[in-house]
Amino acid sequence: MLLCPLLILAHRRRGLLGSVVYVMVTLAWTGLLFCGSHYLTGSWDFLSATHGVILTVPDLTPNVGLFWYFFTEAFEHFRVFFLCVFQINAFLYVLPLSFRFSEHPVFLAYVLLSLMALFKSYPSVGDLALPLSLLPLWSHTFRYLRYTLVVLCMFLMTSVLCPVFWYLWIHAGSANANFFFATTLAYSLAQVFLVSDVMYSFLVHRYDLCHGLPRVDSHGHTIALALR
């Protein structure tokens, strides 16, 4: 999924030929790794055991993502349908975001990393570590952030409550699976708010760069911006 921003970077640096060469190198290298695995294991079964597991989600061990409880509780009849929906959703955002942030491939990579941490089949808290550590790169846009308090509080709360509810459900036997699921939901929501807020602030910052500060109209009143 990160192929796109890197492609854009390569295109900017080396032109069309460079980007095509880059794509070919990536595909060749991936193919080489698959062939190496096939040689080591002796069959193509490793594909269903590695990539197949990520795509079909057979193991339902609880994690901080959205998939596990959904596929524990979903009706068997609709399982394949929901699997397709969830996996397509994970990959869907690449192209539109690439068009929107085509001049800012690093920011595009950051947004895609955040969305990957959100929509992965088996996410972990470590998946969010990378985007969060990259976030200060755009500290100049932080003045436009709208939901800092909400996001911060949600992250703090889920950090405290997730282990507590896990312990209560699994070890103490007093709470329910729903408690833990609620905290993972709040965690995902916090990530959603963070990503959308950072994107919005980035766009507002870009608008201000293009149209100049202070943002005032002919009478001297501050103009508010809206998405139309």
Place this chain on the structure above:
Amino acid sequence: MAARRWDWVQLLTAVFLHLTLPCMCQGRAEQSYSEALFMKFLADGRVSATFDFSTVWSVHPLLFSNPGNVQHYGIFPKSLAEVVAHYHVQELHLTLTQGQWRTRVWGYPAHPAPPGAELWAWFLPEADSEKEWPGLVDAMSGLLGAHLNAIDSASSFQPLVSFRPNGAILSKDMSNSSALLRYAALPRETVCTENFTPWTKLLPCGTAAGLGELFEAESLYDCDYHSLGLHFTPHCLDDGCGQVGVRLSLTLTVVFPPPVTSNPSILEWSLKSLFHRPLTSACPLAFSSTVTVETNSIDGVQVSLSQTPSLTGTVEVAGRRRDRAVFDLHSLTNSTTSKPLPPLSVSSSSWAYHIMPEQPELLVSRHLVGSGHDWGGLATEITNSAPHTVEVLYLEMVPWFFRLYLHTLSVSQATVLSQHYVPAKDRRRAHMLELRLSLPPLSTSYLSLQFRRAHLKWTEHKPDAHHGFYINSAVITTVLSECPNCTSLAAQDQDLAVLRLYSEPLLVSLPTPDFSMPYNVICFVCTVIAIAFGSVFNLTTRTLQPAAAAKEKLLTRILRRIGVLSKQKSD
């Protein structure tokens, strides 16, 4: 005229067929049927009754597969023979048991069986066991009315060395491979009269004559241990095993609570008091119909019989003397008169309940360790009270959703001679661990293994989800040279070569999801995804533009008109 000629032709045909048919078909081979009841006092005052109904038929097992070969089934149950023939079964063992046999107090069982249902089968050498096993399971569940359909590939096993064939072996290939063996056990299964009635229908005399007359479901199920068995094996008809037939052994083992009388230290039982039915005749189809009572004095307590037996004798079972009294029902019943048999009752003098039972040589016990629903462990204790080293095979079968960690296997005291482990595949195959252990003399060995519990989909949980899931009994198989605590029946006093002990099955609970939540979960998760999608959609498809002055709300305009708010618009 035509009618008379037709009668004459019919008569000739009948005579012709009667003369030639017996020569043409194989089915008129010899069949012999015997029934035996063996009763004894157990060390804690309980009474054990073991029924053994055994039919031997001199048809070679390989002839079964071709339906044209067998024409007359005689006293062999046709339903079972057809199942065996259709699924190319060489050996079949099915037990349905309620209760756990307490080896420590009762000694070794005559017919070992784990609690619940157990079905294992060896298929004929040319059969495709993968294909035949599901059909065999369905057929046996229909035959005995048991819910064996719960057996699927995730609960079937192929032990390498633990369940070798009991009967005659038909081909040399079978000694090396276990591809033709299938084993499955269902500890959750309960036994009731719905299983008992079809089982009695397999008996030649049923419940009409012979020992079957004693069967009354209420008294048989109101007991501490009850085990039905069906064992079909190829059988050597002579000493050198030159001729091979088949043997069907239907067994029933019941352990009754201590038969106390008004004087609590005297125990007295009679056939009437235990079974509540009179025994009036012997089965006319049986060549031998006997009731054997073991009259050993246990720790000074005398056992006395109320009537004289047909014959008494002492049997040497692995170095211990057993006094047996045999009542031959054929000689006791008078076939011309239908007088009921004289009642048999046995009493003991001043039973002492604090008798320390002589502990059998081998004991196995298993339990769970750990708390919480994440990690857990199995711990097995094997006691060897013999003064010499004993080599045993230990078989452990664990469902796939208890993920075993083999590196946590720790064995103390015993030495692991070899190990065979088949790891599990989610939803397709279960864990199987087979160990060959050498137990040092007079020692207790401990095996422990840790596991983690997996999470199942909500449809994979059984109806009572908080009951938990069962882990099959562990099986200890060994060969004992002498067996003082064995209960061996008079009919099969061959050396009890193979001893099989079953441990307790374990009940483990899994973390359950909330079963009332499917719709709610779908809504919540889709809401989060929709929020994400909506935000990204807005940011990618719309551009930032200066917002026009918002039109005032209708309410504000009305209030301004009335004069509540100031006339000027605030900008």
